[in-house]
Amino acid sequence: MGAGTCPCQHGAVTTAATDGRALARLATLLADDTRATICLALLDGRAWTAGELARLAGVAPSTASDHLTRLVRGGLLVEERQGRHRYLRLAGPSVAQLVEDLAGHAPGRPEPARSLRAARAGAALAYARTCYDHLAGRLGVLLRDRLLAQGLLDGVGGLALTPAGLGWLDQLGVPVAPLRSARRPLVRDCLDWTERRPHLAGALGAALCDRFLEAGWLTRGTGRSLRLTPTGGPALAAALGLAPADLAPDATPDTGGGRA
Template sequence: MTTKDPQAPDLAALAGLIADETRATCLLALLDGRAWTAGELARHAGVAASTLSEHLSKLVAGGLLTEERQGRHRYVRLADARVAHLVEDLAAQVAPTARRPRTLRESSAGSAMARGRTCYDHLAGRLGIAVTDALTARGLLQQETGFALTDAGLRWFGSVGIGLERGGRRPLARACLDWTERRPHLAGLAGAALCRHALDAGWCVRIGSGRAVKVTESGRRAFSALLGIGEDALR
């Protein structure tokens, strides 16, 4: 007689939560790291508010989302970085679609996401890869046995004024597979701190209300001076 793995039912339940196009659409949208109202997500997913509410309740009950209410509004966000990594890693396993963009707006949005975006709380896309490659080339990040900041890397973050608040179970550096570039970019505490600093310092700005970001003129100068990243990699 075989003994069923006790984790099997929970794994199947988790897979079932994600195995719905509307719920998957919500999870991908929430990778921007911000809280969305139920109404915003309903419009984004193209479904009725009542339908979306049922989906959100399942995601909250399953531990993938957290929610809070302010007056009439219900806000939801990804439960934590662990969920963001799960969604991004799954998205990276999906073969790129051959479907052509239906509109110029859709094409522009896709191009902007590929150039640079936030993946929950760190930089992704070609921008995230360029930063990761530059840190590695300068001996600030090593990738041989998983991502890890070197001693020089720790000093570099301090010299730039990027604080690394250690504590908890989240690793200092973590590889996150980029779903557009099919290569790992920097995540973890260091990736989050660098992304936060880039946005706060005005090196990067968000494009519209989504996840896409672009590098500003001051950002191009900063990335060039601090990491030697060429302008072509930042456009």
């Protein structure tokens, strides 16, 4: 080190360069159509076999295996082996947030659907889907808006659960104590890649999605998509202070000014 060089400045430059290289390696992992497609599919929160992911991405099993190995080594996926099968899933909620946030910041609009089936699948995903372990899509954004509008969440200075929200969760059958002890934020925003507005994530977002599925208000569709059930529509609407018609895919309910 030459005379007049400050050790702390030298260390800062070295750290920045190291962090820059690490960020570049991470970006390279997702800068591939096949690997990006795989990560988006795994946002459903479930474990997929390597063969299923190969078919989804439209590549040969050997090609998919190479991509999956890179994603595992890069820390974005974890794998479990059961017999001859290799199961893969996202490494955790933080990875899911990264993928969803990047998708939300992707420039331009999605390519138009090339078939009626693809159009219906796209509409189903845009309406309601899982974002790893919480509710996303138009229904997920509406959930966040209504919790804010009803005073169940406080959006001033960041999201926070209110006393009224605690009572609402108790009526819904969602215990809060385990959520507070979870090794993740209780409530946080997650940018929705179709709505381009935040939906509710964190331990609370995951617990609500689980509760809606457990109660039969929502059911899983194809891939990540979720569907309201005939009994779930009225029940969820009542819980959010809306009319059942407000939850229709083409409805534009009054959110009560709950945007934050």
